Each structure stands twice: as structure tokens, then as C-alpha cells.
Amino acid sequence: MKRLLFLPVYMLVGSTILMGMSSCGDGAKKKAIRKEDSVQMGVSAIKDTAIAEKFPPLPINYDQTKVLKNLYVIDRAGVVLRQGADENAPALGKYPFGTKLDVIGEEGEWIAVMDRIQRDYKGANGEANDVTQWEKVYVAKSKLGKQDKITISPKDLNIIVSQTVNGKESYYEKGHPLDKYLFVELIDEQTFLAARNTVENYLIKDTLSYTKNGKILELPLANGKKLTFTDKDIDNELESSYSYMGHYDFLNAFAIAGNYWESADVRLFDRQDGHLIVECGDYPFFSADKKYLMTLHADPYESTGDLQVFHVKQGKVIPMISVSFKEWMPTWKEELMFWGKDGYIYTAANHVNGYWGEEGSLSERSQFIRIKLLKP
16 A cells, blocks of 8 residues: 655755755855755754654564554544654654554554555665555554444535536546535435335346246247347356346336346346347336436445436436445445335445445445435
């Protein structure tokens, strides 16, 4: 992990003095100003050198260092990592909220953790160099806690990293608040469960009607032809496997789940002639009035929550908006995600840094979110 690094100022003392000595040849006023600046920089360098000598880097042997436990950054402002167990020790960077840390010791109000630190320096001839090594660094104990403290806050809900509206894509590397199209809010579990009791699933799961013959899945079409899917059981990017999920009477569509090398989807095909109606990033949920379709997907590679919303009109499914939420990911449990009879989208969710449990498995804890489509 690359961090913002402390550059020991004593390595720059030579160049600082050189700048002061090479400023001759200018007018008296300029010379005086530059000399004064050089003295100030020199004092600063000596002061920083003293601090660096008091708190030297602490390299460790990775293989011989025991991790005692894991703690997480629970302060939403993050926590500074320092070169020593002291507020005056050089700051090396900052761990953001939710960062998982490997604890290797404890000294009073400070926690020692292990991390890879890159240090930049100048060689004897002024050339730029760097070295990366495992080191012991320190963070304030009061800023750390257990994973159950990593939760979604109201401010996290509408921060997105990308959106597509009417075919126009926008990307926000540092995050951007979504202030139209959707209203997102946290709700309690009781409200969530009450809404779930009103849900109607329009998928007719007649999965035994059409079974695979080996690696081949065939579905009969109304025009007398067949819709055929063939699995490819190979260990590369061409791998694919298909399964029949059921059909939707009101849309006259088959639902087919596809699993691939590093992705998956659900596609709806017309039962009359087999044309593709829509490709969804995950399980499709229809609104109570059957005018809208949505999918919610947790992307484990990008650590985002991806929402797609489509308009259903006269047998056609038209994309409306897709967004990727930056701070939270929806549940992996299909039964904890639905489109309520009240017109809201509901899902259980976790903060992206609390999505995985302590042992690397998916977390069983969750919060509850409600999303409303806003009128254009």
C-alpha cells in the first residue's frame, strides 16, 4: 500500500545551503532577501533533522512480525499515521475511515501497526531515489475500533462515482453528490420488513419446464424456432454457463441467468421470436405497476453499489439511469432487496469497508436503505 511519505529534511540541507551561497550577483536588496530566506530554511532543516533523529524510521521483518489483531479506523475524518508514538512525530500520511489495520503492538494511547512505506530521497549527486519497506508506524488509539463501527451515514448515501442518464456518461473519481433523479435514505429494520410484506414477485419460476441437456439449454419460441444456449466449460475469459430462471407473463419474456469468467448477468428474451429485450447487471425487480425495472448489484472489484433503472413501455425496456454508489454496497441476499408496493426501492446494505466480515466472508450485519425515483 503506497502512502504519503515523510521526506527527511536533513537530506535536503546541502541543497538548502547551496541555494543561499549561489545567490550572489544580484542587487543588494535581492541578496538580503535571499540570504534571509536561506537562513530560515536552514533553521527549519535543522529543526526537522532533530525531530527525525528523535523519531527514526522503524523497519520491521514482515515474516517475523506477529499480527496481534485487526482494528479499523472509525473516525470519519480518518487518522494520521506517524513515525513514532507521539503527536510531534513526523506524519507519514492518513488512513481514511474504514481502513483495516494490522496491529502489532500498543504503547499507551498509541497503536502500532505494520504497513509498507515508500520513502523518497535524493542521492549524493542530487538524483531522485526511493525505497519501500515494511515499517512499524503509529496511530491514535482513540480513532480505532471494531468493524461493527463501520456504518453508512446519511452523508454517504448519495455519493456516486459514475452515472449514465439518457446515454450520457459522467465519472467522478473523488465522488459527487447525486442531487436529482433519486432520493436515498436510511430506514429502520421494522419499516423495511413491513414494506417487504407487500411485495409481489412477477417471475413465474417454472424452472422444471425447461432443463438442460448436458451443456445445452433450449427454449421453444412461439414462432416454432428454439432459443439455444450452450455452456463453455473452459478456464479462461470465454467461460460461460446458463440457467433458466423462469418467465414473465406480462412482458412475454424468458429470464436467463448467465455466469461468466469474472461477471454475471440476467437477460430477458422475447418468447415470440427470441430477440433480446434487456440485459441486466443482476436479478431484475419490477415496480408494482410494472412500468419500471431495476437491478442492484454489489461490484466486488470496484467496491461500488450499482443501480440500474429502466422504463417499461409497450413491451420495450428502455434505460433511464444507472449510477454507482461510492460508499455503500447492497446485500448479496435476493430476499433482502425488492421494489415495494409503495413505489420505493428497498435493500439491505453495508458500508464498502464493512461489506466483508472479519474472516473475509460476506458480512451478516446490515443497514436498510430506501430509494425513491424523482420526477424529471
